[in-house]
Amino acid sequence: MASPKSNGPEAEAGPWKLVMENDGPIKSPIKVKYTKLFINGEFVDSVSGKTFETFDPRTEEVITSVSEATKEDVDLAVKAARAAFDHGPWPRMPGSERGRILNKFADLIQQHSEELALLETWDGGKPLDLVKVIDLPKSISVLQYYAGYADKIHGMTLKMNGAYQGYTLQEPIGVCGQIIPWNFPLIMLFTKIAPALACGCTLVVKPAELTPLTALYCAHLSVEAGIPPGVLNVLPGFGAIAGAAISSHMDIDKIAFTGSTQVGRLIMEGAAKSNLKDVTLELGGKSPLIIMDDFDIDKAVEIATVATFTNMGQVCIAGTRVFVQGGIYDKFVKKIRERAKKIVIGDPFKGGVQHGPQINKIQFDKILKYIQYGKIDGANLLIGGHSLGGKGFYIEPTIFIGVEDNMRISQEEIFGPVMSILKFKTIEEVIERGNKTIYGLGAGVLTKNINVANRVARSLRAGTMWINTYLIIENDAPFGGYKMSGIGREYGPYGLQNYLQVKSVITPLHESPWL
Ligand code: ADP
Secondary structure: OOOOOOOOOOOEOOOOOOEOEOOEOOOOOOOOOOOOEEEOOEEEOOOOOOEEEEEOOOOOOEEEEEEOOOHHHHHHHHHHHHHHHHOOOOOOOOHHHHHHHHHHHHHHHHHOHHHHHHHHHHHHOOOHHHHHHHHHHHHHHHHHHHHOOOOOOOOOEEOOOOOEEEEEEEEEOOEEEEEOOOOOHHHHHHHHHHHHHHHOOEEEEEOOOOOOHHHHHHHHHHHHHOOOOOOEEEOOOOHHHHHHHHHOOOOOOEEEEEOOHHHHHHHHHHHHHOOOOEEEEEOOOOOEEEEOOOOOHHHHHHHHHHHHHHHHHOOOOOOOEEEEEHHHHHHHHHHHHHHHHOOOEEOOOOOOOOEOOOOOHHHHHHHHHHHHHHHHOOOEEEEOOOEEOOOOOEEOOEEEEOOOOOOHHHHOOOOOOEEEEEEEOOHHHHHHHHOOOOEEOEEEEEOOOHHHHHHHHHHOOOOEEEEOOOOOOOOOOOEEOEEOOEEOEEOHHHHHHOOEEEEEEEEEOOOOOOO
8 A cells, every 4th residue: 555645734633522421422312112124014023033233333332133134024025015015905095095194104203203313313323413403304394295295196188199098097116125224214214115105105115234223113103103014014134135135026116225326236236137127226426516716705614514524424415525716715724624623523412412423333444544545645634534532433524625536535435524625716627527426416506606506507417406505405306316326316206206107098089990
């Protein structure tokens, strides 16, 4: 390995101290009730009897053991989902009735949001304050949004050419496999299941092995809401085993996945090699945030901080390539360093903490490796760059300046709290450089000039473009990737189309002697 290049001034030592309760991390915040597979409306042990442990990212200690799904369990869940789809009431009931049940489900999530928030923070290390204001309300609202669509799924009438008439039916696509990531376990769960349930599909859902607890809790609430047995099955398990069994299953009609591009490719392969099931993939990103000279610098600093450091950088749309125009570059660098120092790091259960641990050792090591790459490739470490505390996966908010387009920290998704600042002169230049990535999930531009904003918005190849804001995801705004960031869109009416098949029905208008 090459030795680190000399990078000019050494990074300033971080000012952060882990904020904890007096005697360390808050212990056992809640009793875990649901740890078994949820198949056909019941919690059951896995066929193999296997279990796996889920860990607390703050302490690296085991929270609990959870039943592990393998291929046999996937087969049982698919059987239940198939029976519920082919013969059960869910796809056949009036849409308004499905909508009513989904709204009841949303009410139950709301009633249990305190327990769910505690579980989400414990299993994933996410700051509780944020889980309460973002993850829970967002999960509930996406469920309500699609509950409202359940009785508004219509086809078209077709005039055809005079001899025939026709119409289209929008039918539920069938049994769906849905594979959920660990960075937003609840939001991603509801983003996947809500539209599919509204359409009348039945589901086999695999939460991430790192964060299975809230999905199981919600499975329990689905029974109380009145979702019939077999409609929603939840199978914790490992990607390469349970996940692969889902993506290559011959009796699953559709697969939807959110996670890394690498795994997205495997999912597509599984679909291609089995029954050519339809796929929706929401994958990685390396999103540019472009800051023009004319924009308010303090606001720019705030937006860039949120864009990179929210959820400890474990966000697929994180705006980690921050392009700053030459006229404000020096000032921006000074201010963002001061702003980063104010981020409160510590036990995510403690009020006021904004930045908790990374999810696990693998991610923690990967992020530290990329920080090394940044130094080796010749970027200057402005602040951060170290782990924090003896236990748990805490990493300082880290900022590199003098980053160039071809460096690994500028090209590869780090999925951690690492910002790269790049300097540019002209709009033409930054459009070209902003697009120099295999990804195309999100992009942002900060400017007071509407013409510049419009030009950049139309020129960057990304599924979501933010002007003078960042990271905003709304239920009715389609979300997904260009290039290797994915296939298909979620949210809004597009989210429904993922779970519908269109059928044309054609009849003659007149008696015909030959047809
Ligand atoms: P990361 O973002 O850490 O790379 P992954 O993309 O590996 O996360 O995981 C996201 C989800 O995909 C998890 O639920 C995981 O279990 C699942 N998964 C991982 N590997 C596979 C695979 N080969 N087939 C299907 N699902 C997988």
